[in-house]
Amino acid sequence: MDISFAIPECRVARFVEQHEDHLIIPVRLDAASGRCPECGQASRSVHSRYHRQPADLPVSASQTRLRIEVRRFYCLNPTCRRRTFAETPMTFLAPRARRTRRLGEVQARVGLACGGAGGARLLTHLHMPASRATVLRLVTRMPMPDAPAPIRVGIDDWAIRKGSRYGTIVVDLDRHRVIDLLPDRTAPTVAGWLEQHSGVELVARDRSTEYARGASLGAPQAQQVADRWHLLTNMRQAVERWLHGAHARLRSLPLLPGSTVRPARRDRAFARSLSELEAGAQSRMRWQVVYDEVRRRHAGGEPLLAIARALGLARATVRKYASAETFPTRLPHGAGPSLLDPHGAYLAGRIDEGCENAMALWREIREQGYPGTSRQVHRFVAERRTRPVRSGRKPRSAKASASEPLGSEAPLPPARQLAWLLVQPTSVLDESEAAVVSRVEQDDTARAVTGLARRFTALVRAAGKGKPVADD
Ligand SMILES: [Zn+2]
Structure with missing residues (x-):
């Protein structure tokens, strides 16, 4: 069987060997001489030969391996530290690789489309078998497509292990895509990332000092903004902190006459031991x-x-x-x-x-x-x-x-829940929620707090939609 193959840098040396379930194509590298990787001098003096047998793309519906004869040359440069060297590089085959690059690319493509297990099954039918683990490894080694340099990014922390370890997530705000995960949430890490992405013009972040410092260090040219979610969350937290102090006082306020109150949660079926x-x-x-x-x-x-x-x-x-x-x-x-x-x-x-x-x-x-x-x-x-x-x-x-419950006070939601109610626009509250808010707003300070909170919420929401802010 004599076939002319297009194998880069090689020519087919002898006849293709046909085995029971695969072909072997003996090939020899084209170059007449090798070049020493240490000193760069060419040599034709062959020290020894050995074979590599990487898997390659299938031929004629058969699994195929190349049998490459690799020569080891003497380096004839007397000042060079190297005595011998093997011919390299072969662009179609990485050092010590067991598959050619072009086979690896095809297997990775299949893995990308079908996943590890599905890809491995399909590849068997396509006569280029690979294990599930190998398919996944090939997929993870694929080069990432070139993404445009990010201009506006959002950074926030994310829990690697909730409560103990946190990293930083970086999002391209223009393309709505996660572009990186950083191993912690410290200023130097964020600064280092921003230094490598010098085109960043805007950094949206929470109000932590670490991120502020990291952004100032790594991207002094960029504008820093607090994102809307964090603004609203911080505001609600401020209301909640105030409520912790004022809760006892607000609990003593009477219900307004005529207000409907959702039936209270059932009392304990019986008291605790x-x-x-x-x-x-x-x-x-x-x-x-x-x-x-x-x-x-x-x-x-x-x-x-x-x-x-x-x-x-x-x-x-x-x-x-x-x-x-x-x-x-x-x-x-x-x-x-x-x-x-x-x-x-x-x-x-x-x-x-x-x-x-x-x-x-x-x-x-x-x-x-x-x-x-x-x-x-x-x-x-x-x-x-x-x-x-x-x-x-x-x-x-x-x-x-x-x-016995404390005194005759009507129950009031805990500070966290109450903070939610107090910062909502009144239009979204149901009757019993509105009754709770009205009860609390008998207090002068509470009324001032909720008024400010609602205006702030409206301002932030309208800014996000590009609408003018109604001042009511
Ligand atoms: Zn040399």
């Missing part, structure tokens, strides 16, 4: 101590970051405590539906009849289909018990008083 209450109280006491310490240091002028480090607290916690005039108490969580709910009436009736034996009651409702454990029944009975228990546990009244 004494040990749960004690644990909760202890936790509150610990946090109260932490709160006092944060307030003391903050009043003394210590920076928030230093306080966070000294006390081992999250910065957000320190900021919250530093701005709260009173210890921000958490509202009790509303309980979800209980398995016991459908049987509550029956149990209450039985207790009224005088049966306070929890195990007996549990067996009774189990007969009726209650799937839960006896523990919940025990607690249910304990809260409604009229007679002291033999084991000498405290009677119900002591526990009940501990779980």
Whole structure:
């Protein structure tokens, strides 16, 4: 079989060998001499020969390998450090590669279209097999298409591991594409990236000092702007910080007459056990101590970051405590539906009849289909018990008083939720949300805060749409 192949830099040396499932094409490199990579001098003096057998594009529906005879030459330059060298470079074959570049490119294209596993399956049918891992490796080694130099970029942090490791994402704002991921969010990293992209004219960023510094260092020519999302988020956070301090005062405001209030979340099906209450109280006491310490240091002028480090607290916690005039108490969580709910009436009736034996009651409702454990029944009975228990546990009244809600205040959403409501345009609030806002706005400061917040939101949103800002 004698075929003339177009194999760059080579000529076919002998007959093509036909094996059971593949062809081997013996080729020899065209050049008559080699050139020493060290000193550049040509040599025709052959030291030895060896063979390389890279896979190549299929021929005539057969897998194909080249058998390349590679010569090793003597370097005849007496001043050169090298004694021998192999002929290189071969542009169609990388050093030590097991496939020609043109085969690798085709396999990568298939991988790009079909993915690793699908590509590997298809390539078998096309007589250029490669494993799934190889296909993926070839795809990742493909050169990136040349992208136009970015002019306006947005930078923001992204979590590599939420809460512990953060990187920086760089977005081309004109093409709406992610163009790079940086390994951290420090000023030097951002500055280094910007220095390599000197055409950047605008950097949109959050308001962190690191990004500001990085942009100033790396792209002093560029204009820096805060992006809309961060502006609105910062504003809402400011409102939330203010609310932490004012929440207790706002909670004491009465509901406006005639306002509709969404039915409050169902109260806890039954009160918490004494040990749960004690644990909760202890936790509150610990946090109260932490709160006092944060307030003391903050009043003394210590920076928030230093306080966070000294006390081992999250910065957000320190900021919250530093701005709260009173210890921000958490509202009790509303309980979800209980398995016991459908049987509550029956149990209450039985207790009224005088049966306070929890195990007996549990067996009774189990007969009726209650799937839960006896523990919940025990607690249910304990809260409604009229007679002291033999084991000498405290009677119900002591526990009940501990779980009473504070005073007669109507519930107010926690600061974070309330901040959301207060910065929304009033037109998007439903009736009960509007009632909450009206209640809060009886307070003069609150009214001023919400007024400013709404105007700011409208301003930022309108700026984004290119519309004039209505001043209402
Ligand atoms: Zn040499």
